Amino acid sequence: MTWFVRLMGAALLTWVTAASAETVGFSQVGAESDWRTAFTADMEAEAKARGINLRFDDAQGNVERQFSAVRRFIAERVDAIIIAPVVVTGWTPVLKEARAANIPVFIADRSVDAEPSLFVARIGNDTNLEGRLAGSWLAQASRGRCSIVELQGTIGAAPTIGRKAGFATVIALFPGMRIIRSESGDFTEAGGRRVMAEFINSTDGLKDVCAVWAHNDDMMLGAIEVMKSAGLHPGKNVLTISADGVPGIYRAMLKGEANASVEVKADIGKYIFDVVQGYLAGKHDYPKWVLIPTDLHAPEDAEQMLQRHGGS
Numbered sequence: 661m662t663w664f665v666r667l668m669g670a671a672l673l674t675w676v677t678a679a680s681a682e683t684v685g686f687s688q689v690g691a692e693s694d695w696r697t698a699f700t701a702d703m704e705a706e707a708k709a710r711g712i713n714l715r716f717d718d719a720q721g722n723v724e725r726q727f728s729a730v731r732r733f734i735a736e737r738v739d740a741i742i743i744a745p746v747v748v749t750g751w752t753p754v755l756k757e758a759r760a761a762n763i764p765v766f767i768a769d770r771s772v773d774a775e776p777s778l779f780v781a782r783i784g785n786d787t788n789l790e791g792r793l794a795g796s797w798l799a800q801a802s803r804g805r806c807s808i809v810e811l812q813g814t815i816g817a818a819p820t821i822g823r824k825a826g827f828a829t830v831i832a833l834f835p836g837m838r839i840i841r842s843e844s845g846d847f848t849e850a851g852g853r854r855v856m857a858e859f860i861n862s863t864d865g866l867k868d869v870c871a872v873w874a875h876n877d878d879m880m881l882g883a884i885e886v887m888k889s890a891g892l893h894p895g896k897n898v899l900t901i902s903a904d905g906v907p908g909i910y911r912a913m914l915k916g917e918a919n920a921s922v923e924v925k926a927d928i929g930k931y932i933f934d935v936v937q938g939y940l941a942g943k944h945d946y947p948k949w950v951l952i953p954t955d956l957h958a959p960e961d962a963e964q965m966l967q968r969h970g971g972s
């Protein structure tokens with residue numbers, strides 16, 4: 661009899677757990693950078709640790725594909741949808757469809773320009789602040805006199821818009837600072853290589869260029885390789901400032917080839933799922949923007965940051 665009661669108890673427990681596990685759709689931008697792949701890995705690990713059934717879709721940098729993924733999640737009647745949007749625009753129709761189906765939507769990492777009532781909250785960083793931090797670091801490092809080449813991220817993406825604007829706000833305060841070339845490298849290392857090769861050609865080998873500002877580290881790492889091949893010395897006679905704080909940039913700092921990076925935290929699954937699960941459990945008073953803090957790192961703490969990110 662006892663074994664029968666135990667067996668029934670275990671079966672009941674399994675049923676209750678299975679019945680209460682949330683199914684969450686997660687539409688991710690793609691795998692364009694080391695930051696992005698670290699973020700995906702963190703989301704998958706966090707969902708697993710919480711017993712969440714995560715349906716993952718990689719949009720491969722294509723927003724139309726991302727709209728289709730979200731529509732599929734709606735048709736599957738998931739409990740909640742998390743979107744890390746490729747670009748800021750075009751989201752209103754699909755967000756309205758999710759609302760009509762009564763499925764709460766959470767915006768993660770990048771922002772959208774849709775009406776805020778169409779989603780529960782955005783959990784993410786302040787990209788304008790990241791640009792201002794980068795510009796302030798460069799103003800100080802160059803004593804306010806610097807010709808800059810800029811590697812932009814994906815056109816229309818929130819971090820490209822925010823970082824560009826924040827950086828421009830700060831350097832506008834210094835008459836001796838200006839951007840002389842600016843092009844998109846699409847947040848990829850290959851894009852950074854391609855655009856830097858063009859900059860080197862069109863500026864007579866970066867003549868009179870004092871710094872490279874890249875909207876992410878992957879583009880900067882590509883640009884560093886191209887500069888070295890052209891006989892330049894990034895980190896020494898060309899200053900570098902970028903964003904993300906991936907292990908590769910800390911390694912470059914330790915080799916004296918990069919100067920600073922604004923850290924964008926990638927291990928943010930815990931904050932995102934706290935909001936998603938809290939909302940599904942009935943807490944409905946989250947702020948529209950759950951802010952993830954940002955800071956800046958330089959060679960002085962590169963070793964420590966590398967260890968914190970599990971690199972060597």
Ligand code: AHR
Nearest residue numbers: 693695769770819847876
């Ligand atoms: O949205 C965050 C940005 O997207 C990261 O800074 C960049 O590396 C990524 O592609």
